[in-house]
Amino acid sequence: MNWCILISLAVAVIAAILGYLLGKLSSKNIKKDEIVLLKNKIAKLESSLRNCKESKLVLETDLKLAKPSTASFISEKQDTLFNIDEVQKVFGKKIKENDLKIVDGIGPKIEELFHNFSINTWKLLAETPVEKCQEVLKSGGDRYRAHKPNTWPKQAQLAYEGKWQELKDWQDNLDKGKS
8 A cells, every 4th residue: 555655656746847847848939939029029120210210311311402491481480489588578477488388277287287198389289179178187187177278279379479469468358268
């Protein structure tokens, strides 16, 4: 009877060792397959990166070959849109370029919500539909529900275009951005 137990134990130990060894061997094959897949993925990403760099070079070359009058008009227009002295004269305080708080109804917390949605310039806010503005407000919770962003894109458009007096006059007739 004693031999039967010893033989059973020996068979169990041998089976356990064989199972362990087979597991180790098969896991090495899995790791090799994963490495091959990852190397293929890296190769595709590197190829995509090369294509992007080539496209960038082509676009940069095209931009350099563009008519100088067009390029100077664009930069000239952008330079004249934000004039800190003019803004200070109209609003009576210093305002930084692309400060969303210039929009009546937007304070620091709401500005932060818009920044979380990568809306951080007057131009981007001007291009944002009112529905998206409401979505941004909802992301902040119930306490922002009372705000009505109906005029915010238009106010941001006026700021982007540098129409400071028009913006100020309009804001004087608004009720904290809710009109």
